[in-house]
Amino acid sequence: MATSDKVDETTFCEALFDPESSTPVGLVGPDGETAPKRFSVYRNNVVVSLCDALGDTFPAVKNLLGDEYFGALARAFVTRHPPKSPVLLHYGADFAGFVESFPPLEAYPYLADVARLEWAWLQAYHATDQVPLDPSRLSSVDAQSVGAVRFRRHPAAQVVTSRWPVWDLVRANRFDPSADIQIDLQLAQSVLLTRPELSVDMLLLRPGADIFVCALFDGAMLAESAEAAQKAFENFSLSDCLSDCLSTGAFADLDVA
Template sequence: MQADRISRERKAPDGNGDFGQALLDASLPSPDGVIGPDGKPAPKRFNVYRNNVIVSLIEALGDTFVAVRRLLGDGYFGALAREYIVHHPPTSPVLIWYGKSFPNFMAGFPPLQAYPYIADVGRLEWAWLQSYHAADAEPLDPAVLGDVAPDAVGQVRIERHPAARLISSPWPIYSLIQANRFAPDDPPAVDMQEGQDVLVARPEIEVDLLCLPPGGAAFLEALFDGAALEDAAGRALTAAPEFQLPVCLQTALSAGVFSALVPDNGQGHLSAKDDATRGAL
């Protein structure tokens, strides 16, 4: 709703949309009413402004997608970003929210078809930024889970921490983002045959990235979807027979990707949908 309103304002600051469209399309003439001190049309001044808008958006995308830019090189990245900006201009004035659809754009960009991992690296970088800006919350104290009676713990549901994200890929995106962004001086070995599931967490101030063992992604995805612990463990075993529940649970608890146990409403089937229904009643 909010985005719709802002988007309309962006397209029509002067009532007919010419200004916004001319900003992004260099083949359009400078809009009526853009004049210099002499009262004459000032297309050169408008071109300076047009250039600043595009370049600052390219830089903003480059700040968000650091590893993608490094993988593609500055020249290619700049051209790609320019193409994206023209087709997907910002719908919000807040630059930290710009670029959500950039990974999908890259996935559908024909010249990048030979580099299918680039889009997933971008998805991980977007998740990193969203985790950084997510609401602060105290992570779940593991002792709270330890205090649940053994015969009830399998039915426990756990809330995702607001900063926790999960990105699964058939490509080694964890190794790629380390080598091209967070640890360029001490890069890990990159095995392009290896898929990696990455957990993004920010229990306090800094964002952590963790590579999950087999089944870990299926397990956490189920928990984040509102499945009970026992059910989530079953789904993880189905996805990966070598799934180790103690290891994955310990990894997730120490990473701080949960915020609280979901209170039991007595029916044992509390989910987001039930929650919404209760809210409506």
């Protein structure tokens, strides 16, 4: 395709993601005539490429829905949410919200959180490299000051909290499909994602740990974070949860007030 005159960029983008839209004025073929067939092929190739990118980012959602349904869902998303960046690894940030509000999927409310966990995995994978906090640093803090410690979140560290068994669903449909994983939809699960080195690690959090870790990530002191978790979960274990965070590289540094 070529242009006989300058094609308006906004008009072109709108037509590209609207299958009912006509070929933009000024877009012509080698013969100098308007080229609707060529534009339709180009439009379809763009949409298919974006759908494929979504499938690569959300393979667990794709597996749960099946190729055909996921393809239709992805196409519906692409036409409503065209890319805002030329970098495809940034594409799909709104997908979980779209899934959550998509009426035909109301009977599968856990799918949105599956998408959120997969998106968090991608963000952790591409996060800035940084050496995690050495756990021995905490032992060097004066005992009377430990409660006032504030931890700095590692760039790759994230928490996904769900009322659904999101950890089991993603394992069964992406990371460990051959395992005999029993899915209990009454089970709420929260996951900590870290990347201390080259690969992303995902840890199923203990009861109350999501409240604890999120508070720390938001800048609360250690004592404040533990208190918030303890109020919500009587059996919250500070030592176990803090050990999980330190051993998985959830923190980049610490400060003492």
